[in-house]
Amino acid sequence: MRSLITEMARDNKMAYRDSIDLMKKIIDISGQNVFSCNLCGKCTAGCPISDAMDIKPHQVVRLVQVRPEALLDSKAIWLCACCLTCVSRCPKMIDIAKIMEAYRTIVLSSKREDFIEYSPELSSLLPIQALVAVRSKYSMVHLPFYSPTVRLRKYFTRERLLMLMGGKKT
Amino acid sequence: MKILYYSGCLSQSKTTGLTLPMQAIANSLGIEIIEIPSICCGAFFTKNIIDMYGPVRVFLNARKLGNEVMTTCALCYNVLKQTNSLIRSDPKRRSEISSFFGEDYDGGVKVYHFLEILRDKIGFDKLSDIIKVDLKGLKVAPYYGCLLLRPYEEIRLDNPENPSIFEDFLASIGCEPVDFPYKTECCGSYLGAISLDSVIEHSHAIIRSALTSGAEVIAVACPLCHFNLDQMQERIMQKYEDISNIPILYFTQLLAIALNVEEKLLGLEQHSVNPRPWLRKIARIQHGV
Numbered sequence: 001m002r003s004l005i006t007e008m009a010r011d012n013k014m015a016y017r018d019s020i021d022l023m024k025k026i027i028d029i030s031g032q033n034v035f036s037c038n039l040c041g042k043c044t045a046g047c048p049i050s051d052a053m054d055i056k057p058h059q060v061v062r063l064v065q066v067r068p069e070a071l072l073d074s075k076a077i078w079l080c081a082c083c084l085t086c087v088s089r090c091p092k093m094i095d096i097a098k099i100m101e102a103y104r105t106i107v108l109s110s111k112r113e114d115f116i117e118y119s120p121e122l123s124s125l126l127p128i129q130a131l132v133a134v135r136s137k138y139s140m141v142h143l144p145f146y147s148p149t150v151r152l153r154k155y156f157t158r159e160r161l162l163m164l165m166g167g168k169k170t
Numbered sequence: 171m172k173i174l175y176y177s178g179c180l181s182q183s184k185t186t187g188l189t190l191p192m193q194a195i196a197n198s199l200g201i202e203i204i205e206i207p208s209i210c211c212g213a214f215f216t217k218n219i220i221d222m223y224g225p226v227r228v229f230l231n232a233r234k235l236g237n238e239v240m241t242t243c244a245l246c247y248n249v250l251k252q253t254n255s256l257i258r259s260d261p262k263r264r265s266e267i268s269s270f271f272g273e274d275y276d277g278g279v280k281v282y283h284f285l286e287i288l289r290d291k292i293g294f295d296k297l298s299d300i301i302k303v304d305l306k307g308l309k310v311a312p313y314y315g316c317l318l319l320r321p322y323e324e325i326r327l328d329n330p331e332n333p334s335i336f337e338d339f340l341a342s343i344g345c346e347p348v349d350f351p352y353k354t355e356c357c358g359s360y361l362g363a364i365s366l367d368s369v370i371e372h373s374h375a376i377i378r379s380a381l382t383s384g385a386e387v388i389a390v391a392c393p394l395c396h397f398n399l400d401q402m403q404e405r406i407m408q409k410y411e412d413i414s415n416i417p418i419l420y421f422t423q424l425l426a427i428a429l430n431v432e433e434k435l436l437g438l439e440q441h442s443v444n445p446r447p448w449l450r451k452i453a454r455i456q457h458g459v
């Protein structure tokens with residue numbers, strides 16, 4: 001599957017200005033000063049999910065600074081468990097989970113749909129808290145604070161999002 | 171001592187072991203708990219205003235009755251505390267919320283976890299005088315998980331990397347807390363709904379680490395940790411052969427056992443790894459058989 005970046009590069013659409021715009025949005029929603037990152041990697045070292053992530057937590061912080069659009073179609077933003085190990089170990093107190101949440105908000109607000117598909121067997125088993133938490137993390141029940149661009153709306157098809165959220169290989 | 175008690179959706183849902191013994195425990199400890207109307211706290215903290223409906227509603231309900239609220243669930247505790255701190259630090263969000271509810275909320279209702287009440291208001295040394303059943307020598311692994319400790323700035327319950335409140339609690343009711351390296355690791359929480367494999371992976375590491383440290387039971391404070399470690403244990407064992415069954419108990423259940431609360435209030439039916447054989451072992455220790 002073509003990535004968002006290649007698609008945009010081909011259409012020559014993701015202008016420098018768009019990139020800066022996205023970075024500002026992410027910093028605004030998450031409230032994190034990504035520029036203070038030391039790139040020490042302690043976040044990734046402690047992250048329980050990092051081995052499953054395509055982009056590791058410390059790379060996330062760096063990418064927000066240099067190429068924020070690269071994270072839009074990453075699996076990492078959906079896999080983050082919000083365990084906050086990274087925050088408690090970061091010497092600069094950067095909350096990476098909030099950055100991940102900012103990305104999810106932007107992607108989800110490009111869709112007005114519910115993306116959760118659990119197996120019936122699991123959903124009868126899972127405690128109510130898990131179901132509620134998953135709903136607030138993965139579905140567009142939020143108010144869209146940030147209006148999406150047409151491009152994002154077109155790019156994130158239902159199938160693509162489900163694939164990213166499930167963390168499956170392309 | 172009177173305290174407002176928010177039991178969350180637990181009291182109506184499947185995982186009652188955490189909340190069921192609370193009334194009996196409060197009676198034995200001589201505290202009066204006033205339950206506030208249970209609506210869901212949202213179960214996941216986000217900054218989106220719709221998701222903040224739950225926790226703010228809880229606070230508005232609580233505020234009518236007092237300004238301190240206690241909960242046993244690590245998830246509720248985390249969400250409520252983070253909501254409070256966001257409202258306090260973000261005037262814009264506060265005004266949005268107050269116009270949404272038609273009532274201003276300033277983030278002023280203080281949130282306690284039950285462990286915090288035991289530590290700060292009752293005192294662990296006092297607690298050890300009250301307990302009736304001696305759990306001496308029982309090796310319990312305290313599993314904190316994420317929600318009790320992080321993010322530290324907002325929660326401030328204990329040191330996020332090397333906490334001790336759970337150990338102190340266990341020691342005060344007579345158990346022997348075992349130290350194990352995975353006590354603050356994440357179990358995968360609600361990721362089970364999306365990717366069961368990651369839950370199995372992480373829960374396995376936690377259980378194995380507790381077993382290698384010699385634990386006979388794992389104590390938890392969070393319904394999701396309980397689900398992942400207990401209900402998923404069978405699946406974990408299908409995949410990995412290096413672990414054996416270990417009962418997972420809520421800290422309230424352990425406290426209730428120590429306070430000699432009758433068994434039907436312990437909510438043991440909910441467990442998939444039956445803790446009853448283990449309970450019988452305690453009884454044997456007691457009667458010196």
Ligand code: SF4
Binds near residue numbers: 037040093
């Ligand atoms: S731990 Fe903090 S400073 Fe270090 S790489 Fe991660 S985000 Fe940057």
Ligand code: SF4
Binds near residue numbers: 049050083085097
């Ligand atoms: S909060 Fe997310 S990124 Fe940070 S350690 Fe946990 S899973 Fe990894």
